[in-house]
Amino acid sequence: MGLPAVEVVDLVKRYGAVTAVDGLSLTVARGAVTAVLGPNGAGKTTTVECCEGYRAPDAGTVRVLGLDPVRDGHRLRPRVGVMLQQGGVYPSSRGTEMLRHVARLHAHPLDVDALVERLGLGGLGRTPYRRMSGGQQQRLALALAVVGRPELVFLDEPTAGLDPQARRATWELVEALRADGVAVVLTTHHMDEAERLADHVVVVDHGRVVAEGSPAVLTTTGAEDALRFSGPPSLDLAGLLLALPEGCRASEPARGQYLVEGPMGPQLLATVTAWCAAHGVMPEGLSVGRRTLEDVFLELTGRELRA
Numbered sequence: 001m002g003l004p005a006v007e008v009v010d011l012v013k014r015y016g017a018v019t020a021v022d023g024l025s026l027t028v029a030r031g032a033v034t035a036v037l038g039p040n041g042a043g044k045t046t047t048v049e050c051c052e053g054y055r056a057p058d059a060g061t062v063r064v065l066g067l068d069p070v071r072d073g074h075r076l077r078p079r080v081g082v083m084l085q086q087g088g089v090y091p092s093s094r095g096t097e098m099l100r101h102v103a104r105l106h107a108h109p110l111d112v113d114a115l116v117e118r119l120g121l122g123g124l125g126r127t128p129y130r131r132m133s134g135g136q137q138q139r140l141a142l143a144l145a146v147v148g149r150p151e152l153v154f155l156d157e158p159t160a161g162l163d164p165q166a167r168r169a170t171w172e173l174v175e176a177l178r179a180d181g182v183a184v185v186l187t188t189h190h191m192d193e194a195e196r197l198a199d200h201v202v203v204v205d206h207g208r209v210v211a212e213g214s215p216a217v218l219t220t221t222g223a224e225d226a227l228r229f230s231g232p233p234s235l236d237l238a239g240l241l242l243a244l245p246e247g248c249r250a251s252e253p254a255r256g257q258y259l260v261e262g263p264m265g266p267q268l269l270a271t272v273t274a275w276c277a278a279h280g281v282m283p284e285g286l287s288v289g290r291r292t293l294e295d296v297f298l299e300l301t302g303r304e305l306r307a
């Protein structure tokens with residue numbers, strides 16, 4: 001396994017009176033995808049910016065490829081790719097011409113034509129960045145982050161606002177990077193993205209890690225299958241529990257959203273719907289299945305992940 005790609009220990013970062021990151025520790029393995037999940041304002045971007053060397057920690061340590069990203073920034077730059085949320089590309093840059101230029105600055109760049117094809121950037125040869133659509137700008141920023149064949153890439157919400165086809169192309173590129181041994185750190189609000197792509201998920205809230213593990217471990221730890229529905233807030237869950245077999249759990253992780261966990265089967269489903277009927281509650285969006293990362297997240301933070 002060797003040295004991790006990133007090692008953050010007890011990181012603290014404040015903006016005046018706001019403590020954006022509050023004692024956060026995480027490790028990013030090489031050749032794996034690590035997703036950092038969390039609600040708005042959780043401290044994801046600040047953490048990533050400390051790893052990128054854009055911000056100096058107030059306390060704690062950050063090591064990237066064994067180096068200090070602030071002090072050794074010049075040594076890390078050719079080895080680390082960064083895709084920022086807001087482009088980070090000069091507005092006058094011209095499409096794939098810019099990409100070819102950046103590729104020439106690197107010793108072993110990726111094949112530009114293949115990258116252009118993969119991300120659907122053909123036909124943008126001299127189009128100025130500012131004239132591109134949001135999705136095109138995003139895909140170009142991604143291409144610029146990876147064209148130098150970095151050992152580590154940071155992707156901040158790489159698929160936000162992309163159409164399904166571009167999203168899929170981005171996912172396939174991330175998978176290809178991992179297969180090439182690249183360490184990928186991505187921040188996202190999309191549970192399905194984390195479940196599909198990540199080997200390791202780090203859930204951040206209030207500037208701290210509240211849970212971490214593989215998607216499979218996070219979704220199976222401590223719970224059986226789940227039944228979910230939404231309805232009016234503050235239902236009498238103690239009453240519902242009395243109707244359920246022993247060992248079941250019922251909770252309202254977010255206002256008006258209910259989660260029943262226990263040995264799932266037709267009997268449990270019938271008991272819950274009968275209880276709802278007896279209380280005049282229409283269980284909207286009723287579903288049964290494995291817990292999703294979204295459920296785990298709601299339970300941990302009481303908040304929806306999406307903005």
Ligand SMILES: Nc1ncnc2c1ncn2[C@@H]1O[C@H](COP(=O)(O)OP(=O)(O)OP(=O)(O)O)[C@@H](O)[C@H]1O
Pocket residue numbers: 015018019020021038039040041042043044045046047
């Ligand atoms: N430059 C800044 N100056 C002051 N406060 C900031 C600054 N950047 C972030 N913050 C605050 O720090 C906290 C963490 O913000 P951060 O952007 O790291 O969170 P995030 O998890 O990336 O959120 P989002 O999902 O919205 O991007 C928030 O309370 C935010 O308002």
